[in-house]
Amino acid sequence: MTREPASTHRPVLDVRGVSVTFATESGSVHGVGPVDLSIDPGEVLALVGESGSGKSTVAFASAGLLPGNASVSGSIVLDGTQVVGATERELRPLRGSTAGFVFQEPATALNPLMRVGDQIAEAIRNHADASPAASRARAIELMQRVGIPDPARRSRAFPFELSGGQRQRVVIAMAIANRPALLIADEPTTALDVTVQAEILELIRALARDSGAGVLIVTHNMGVVADVADRVAVMHDGRVVETGTVEEVLLRPADPYTRGLLAAVPRLRTEPGARRPARSAASTPVIELAGIDVRYGRGAAAVRALSGFSVTVSAGETVGLVGESGSGKSTAARVALGLLRPTAGTVRLFGTDATRLRGRARTALRSDIGVVLQDPVSSLDSRLTVEQCIAEPMRVHRGRVADPRRRVRELLDAVRLPQTVLSRSPLELSGGQRQRVSLARALSLGPRLLVADEPTSALDVSVQQSVLDIIAETQSRLGYALLFVSHDLAVVQQICDRVVVMRHGRVEEFGTVDETLVSPRSAYAQALLRAVPVPDPIAQRERRRAAAEQADAAR
Amino acid sequence: MSTVVESQFEPRALVAPSPGRVMLRRFLRNRVAIAGAVVIILAVVFSFAGPLLWHTDQTHTDLTAANLAPSARHPLGTDAVGFDELGRLMVGGRTSLLIGLSAGILATVIGTVWGSVAGYAGGWVEAVMMRIVDAGIAIPALFILLVIAAIAQPNTAGLVLILGLVSWLVPSRLMRAETLSLKHSDYIQTLRAIGGSHARAIVHHIVPNSVSTIVVAVTFQIADSILLVAYVSYLGLGVKSPDTDWGGMLSQGLSQAYNGRWWLIVPAGLVIILVVCAFNAIGDGLRDSFEVGGRR
Amino acid sequence: TSGSGPSTSGGSDHADTVSYALPAGVVPNWILPISTPGHTNSNNYSIQNLLWEPLIAYNGSSGSGKIQFDPKASVASSYTFSPDGTSVTITLNDMKWSDGEPVTSRDVEFWFNLVTANKTKWARYRPGAMPDDVSSFTTVDDHTFTLTFDKVYNQNWLLSDNQLNEITPLPYHAWAKTSADATVDTSADLDRTTAGAQAIFSYLNEQAMDVSSYSSNPLWKVVDGPYTLSQFTTTGQVTFVKNAHYDGKDPASIGTVKLLPFTTVDAEENAVRAKEVDYGYIAPTDVSQKSTFTRLGYQIEPWKGWAITYIPYNFNNPTLGAAFKQLYVRQAVQRSIDQKNIAGVIWNGAATPTYGPIPQGTPNDFISSTQKTNPYPYDPSAAKKLLTSHGWSIGSDGIAACAQPGTADDQCGAGVAAGTTLSMTLVSQSGSTVTDNMMSTIKSSLAKAGIGLTVKDVPANEVLAQTPKCTPDDAACSWQLSFFGTAGSWYFPAYPTGDQLFYSGGPTNFGSYADSQVDSLIEQSSSSTSNEPIQQYSAALTKQLPVIWLPNPDYQVSAVSTGLKGVTQDPLSRFHPQRWSW
């Protein structure tokens, strides 16, 4: 650890020619590099790029927090201290003091058995010789600072007693407890709802502005970039392919990779004018959910996941379900699929009362349903081959398809996968490929209804785009009704005819895309829309200003 | 446009080696587990192939050659009725290994079926089935075995059955936990939504996907069973002379603990500890390579 | 004196205490000198006799090792049979109960009345024997009474085979009541009516049903024996202290006697090694370690039991009963039993080869010379020859099968069907390494003679339950051989008659052995006044082999602290601590 000579204008983080390799069971893996980066005090640098491009690796390397199997070369100077090659003992004083860290998963980032106030206080006492009482008082102060209401009481809470957004604020409070020169945030908002995301981003921005700390924010969301970043570094395959101010990179990308990436980002329309004409709602309804109530659990602890929920989806039509986490979207989808028996209400599938059917009739009814669920990893049984996965519905409903083997190959073509994947295990496919296999499976019996619960939310934007394209294309060919669940308003805008906006298990708004997602009537939908950042720094700044004005006016 | 995007991004397909391969590699790197496997192989060879090389009469007693100390003729001495102790270790090993293996497998099979059905069925069926398991667990196995010992002397098959019946409970709990997590996995949900039967879900998906849990459970269960066989002999339920098992040899030897006939105790005790350790080590190694739950 | 005695372990450093290890697994559980079923282990009797002296004590602890009348330990000072042998007049010692009352004929009558009115509840009751064989009890005076019998009996038998020796004078003045707070009205003679005697017995029995109260219940404080009770727990710890008021002929020398319970021989042996017991035992397998114990300050001495050990044949077994009835088959089996080596190697010498129905470990006047010399010495090839010369041929599996049925001399014999294989099943007692070793040795040597043996192990209780006396058509008659003799199959009273074991229809004649000549010898031995018939009986059964004779294990291999004097090991397996001293 060597101390760099002090200079007047010194970056808080200076990464020069850094490469990281990981020792794994299958030998050594090149993680990132060489990478060059620097962050000045008060500057927010966004590190973007697709999954696996090395964003987190760079971020962790900056504070020497990489796992034991990583080896780093190059130079990382953190506020005048060389991090590469430093021992744990040398690094410890830097962590939490010179560099503060915020992680992606607020749910797991905190010790579940320790009161949050104590966890913040610990961050203080790790670096300052403060008394327990003083550090606790300071912790409450910090909680106030990060916008946790009633901090004195909340400091006595355990992490599970706080919401996701509040937990993330606690993590941020720990990160800034010792006024770090650099704040490193690895996907700090990815696990949060858009409205909460907006608040957290606002907080980070304010911190950078007020304390003059440099911020390294890792994200894959271009909207977030546009919202907070001063400068942007785009990573691809372990390298930084482009660096520049946020305007330069987002509005005038120079690198072809950046351009492709930006092109795939779905953009939220703010003007009416649906790209696709709304289908005639008059055609036969495929699903009719009416007055659905769902309650989980019993007694006082019961959760009302749906109350009085209704929706209809007609043949050839796409209906989107949007809403924040926990609003009941998946529950509604499960009811539609007959996986969950509602406590009240009727479910009609293809014109028959689905809750009444039993045995063979019920099985037969289900042969007309296709399903694609969110998680590409768990939606396919990894013990089967791709071919077996796709053919499974044809095995369940024997005789529906004359030649399953041929059918599987047709379906592969339809989802644009090569025949060579047939004998592989789903584990040997990428996430996008897996979701396509799921789609092929869902289409194998020629469904009249496709239910898709967040089918693309685990995918990178570019891959998401291609999956969405295939869905749109097969739907226009096969004419199935599509119930599409997503929390991404831009995606829903792009693919749906009509939209249900949900909140706390109720329908907040139901109408065409233009009615609900461009000029909504309900305050909730409006707030939701406002909170979504757009991947255009100038437009986003404008939206932010407008939102602030509105908030002022409200006050 | 989608084709452009695809060609640009999809080649980064995450091609993982097959899970079996990864597991094997991890297992092979676990030196403790490998040592365990070697011990087991040696024990099997010793017990099953040993008698081909070292011929001894293990059916007729010879009181004139009883209680002999180790010598060239009897490297591990002879026991109280004149059986050659080395040859006896081989004979005993067969029984111990066979009973341990069969009982361990039986227990796991019962536990797998019970646990997966209970976990999958849910509701009151699960409640009843798991309360039965709880009740079984509440009665310590040794107590049951002692009662049985006080009543009858089962033959080898009976012993396997008894051991299987007292030790399926833990695997069934593991299997239920595994089933519960698999039951909510997206592919089971999908299968159910398109009308797949419960049997299909259990047989084609849940059980195959629990293979790692089952394999780990089996290994630990075998270790437990071999140990339990030793206890069973101690409690007086062991196999009958001239057959024997390691536990029987040990507990017979224990009655000679003080008259200096160490050869009646030490070898039998050591092989039991070694083999049980070995199975536990393998189980540990497998568990780490599979990264599943199960005994810690 | 309270139930929660202070002592935790034995190992008496001070000379006024001795600790005695009870046999493994034995927990004394009965105090009332009239035992009810389930409470008959010999330690109970020893304990009772320490508190309440028996009328007539028979034991082998008076020095010679022979079992004989022991006037010191008896309340009776003398007994006189009438010349015609139909009655006996007994005179009592001048003794007092611990509360100062004298011991009188009334106390003997009290016992007699209780037993007579409650005989079916008495564990020692056998129809025709005590008290049925006594036709009247006549009190002569406070210290003299006469018992008249229904016919003439052998006097040895009367005195020692659970007849007169069972009688224990009981404190009439303290016990003749039916509730705890009642006072005894000695003139009421409540026990002389059947109903009254039953009510008293039921009260006494009920009081005896609570072991934890034994040391505190005032009833049991009235004693005439050398000791009184200071502790009696359900775990089997029993502590005696010297009876300060004892005025009999057998006073205690050591002040405190502790009985210590152990579950296993191993646990007991650990205590011996730790010098925590003064009078314990070691496993037979450890006899070879004698010098170790000698160094620790113990004397190792076998305690011979007045017992025999055997395996009954089930003569009513449908498959093999007919074969068992052939004497040559039994001879072949007996000649395959290597008693000398079994006793010497497997038992390490802690067993005595026994070739007939009279115990051979203790010198006595009942044994015949035939039994002493063993007419059927170990010789498997002779055994095989016996079979082959009687029409059996050895099959490919090495087991003899009857090839020539018929009754001629070179044929299998009456009732043995062609093709019968001599492959026997033995229900044997589990839980003992020595027994297991013995059985595998027997199995192995029988195989040499062409006889197959399958051993089925069950606990001792189960052996008895599974091998009952039966008739050929009973389902329960499928057993062929039965062994329940790890600790000796049968302990005799002082007079070793076989009326229960080998008399046709005898209650414990499990194998239904029947031989009219033997029956008449047994009858003669219980009625004749000489020892001639019992010796003839000994010779006859030695030759007849009604069962497989096996070495009789010692009662235990005792480890007695060298300083402990006066220890004689009573073949009747009772202990007499009043005679011990440091």
Add this chain to the structure above:
Amino acid sequence: MPLVWYTLRRLAQAVVVVFIVTVVVFLMLHSLPGGPARGILGAEATPQQIADFNHAQGLDKPLTTQYAIWIGQLLRGDLGRSYSLNATVSSLIAERLPKTLVLTLLSALLGLVVAVPLGLLQAARRNRLSDYLATAVTFVLFSTPLFFFGLVMIIVFSQTLPWLPAQAPQGQTLASVFADPAALVLPVLTGAAPLVAVFGRYMRSSALDNLARDYVRTARAKGTPFRRILSRHVLRNSATPLITMLGYQIPVMFGGALVVEQLFNYPGMGLLFWNAAQSSDFPVLLGCILVISIATVAGSLLADLAHSLIDPRTKAARS
């Protein structure tokens, strides 16, 4: 009031479990061939005496009747009379159970005191020599039949080096058990051995789990020293599930007590049971198993409740 609800539900489950146990135990002991009469009364007993015995004990009634009678008595706290010990089963158990509890609790305590730090240190020094050594020791402890281990302890510490008595305290009262602490050492050590192995392995892997958790990374990122991470964060998080584990181990501990008491001649429940099994003393066997199962069920109930009290999350999650 979720905790109250949870408690009630767990309680109801426990009752069901105990009921199933009674049925299982009853059927097990009564459907087996043979009977106690001959064994209790001995070879000399006459058939009449055996019939009387069976009648007096109700052994000649149909099974269901016997069960109903038995349950009825149970509910009145009457477990029947021992066939062989001439005492009521409940008095026997009342006398012995506390001693067994003392033995098992001391063993469990010792097991925890050794295993928790051991497992934690092993996790901290994963795959170093000390970890391997400790792993080897725990494996061997786990794999050694307890009766063998106990005997080795006796031979070494009582016979070869005559330091400690080979007999556990023999006193009747609990006080007398504690009056002789030296005699308690070997039994407690023997009883603790397998628990050290089980808890140690559990603790090691639980601590390893926790070391890989995000919150440890957070603690590292805020500059917490490793020792403190271990003692403040990992220890508590990995030891808390040990409470539930403790509940699961209760049957194992009772099994251990059976062997330990038998080896060291310790007059507790295990020894009572052992002797009862030798003499087919059915009422005692039934009573012991019942009490032990109830203790097991109650123990795991307590463990679960303690866990939900200690772990703030379960208070809310379990509802």
